[in-house]
Amino acid sequence: MHTILIVEDEPVLLETLEYNLKREGYRVLTAADGWSAVEVFRREPPDLVILDVMLPDIDGFEVCRILRRESTVPILMLTARTDEVDKVVGLEVGADDYVTKPFSMRELLARVKALLRRERMLREELTAERAEGRERLVFGDLVIDDASRTVYLRGEPVPLKPKEYDLLLFLARHRGMVLSRELILERVWGWDFIGGSRTVDVHVRWLREKLEDNPANPTRIVTVRGVGYRFEG
Ligand code: CA
Numbered sequence: 001m002h003t004i005l006i007v008e009d010e011p012v013l014l015e016t017l018e019y020n021l022k023r024e025g026y027r028v029l030t031a032a033d034g035w036s037a038v039e040v041f042r043r044e045p046p047d048l049v050i051l052d053v054m055l056p057d058i059d060g061f062e063v064c065r066i067l068r069r070e071s072t073v074p075i076l077m078l079t080a081r082t083d084e085v086d087k088v089v090g091l092e093v094g095a096d097d098y099v100t101k102p103f104s105m106r107e108l109l110a111r112v113k114a115l116l117r118r119e120r121m122l123r124e125e126l127t128a129e130r131a132e133g134r135e136r137l138v139f140g141d142l143v144i145d146d147a148s149r150t151v152y153l154r155g156e157p158v159p160l161k162p163k164e165y166d167l168l169l170f171l172a173r174h175r176g177m178v179l180s181r182e183l184i185l186e187r188v189w190g191w192d193f194i195g196g197s198r199t200v201d202v203h204v205r206w207l208r209e210k211l212e213d214n215p216a217n218p219t220r221i222v223t224v225r226g227v228g229y230r231f232e233g
Helices: 011-023 034-043 060-070 082-089 105-131 162-173 181-189 198-211
Strands: 003-007 027-031 048-052 075-079 097-100 136-139 142-145 150-153 156-158 178-180 221-224 228-231
Touching (some): 027 034, 048 060, 075 105, 162 181, 178 181, 181 228, 198 228
Parallel strands (some): 048 075
Antiparallel strands (some): 136 142
């Protein structure tokens, strides 16, 4: 049984979400403000977090940043305004998906299911990789240690956000192959991810800033004009 943490300060919405998720067989934890959410999360780590943006103390963006520093748990954000969407998936905060209020319960439940399924697939893929003993990818002075999800450049660990790491690992596992933005989006973010291919470009830029000697003239992750990217090593 999956446990879901709902963070929402509107009592009626909180209750409705709780009722519907329980009916689907999920175990539910709740928090009505940002700091209690962090507290509940640390005490009893859930399998997924549904997180409202507007909260009475710290907002959902801040909560998301805090949780991201500690965990790769899937986070689904509830936004009230479309102009918040860029920030949410601008992955500046690191949410996995969002729905805009008002939303249909059916849509929300579908998103929850999709995120949990994606998480399970990623875990299974990882388990398979480990079983095959491919935990460590070495490209000269760049080392990806998948067992610890740590990347080393010239022996120094490089701090990467979870999605940056997932993207790098995906690229590295397909070294030399031309990968379209669409394929990358589907495999790294999931087929149901709503953000556009700009998301891929933004993450590639961040990776280049951290991994390339000259980010303006990259040699590790090269652009294939009109298509996508190719990892050279
Ligand atoms: Ca709210």
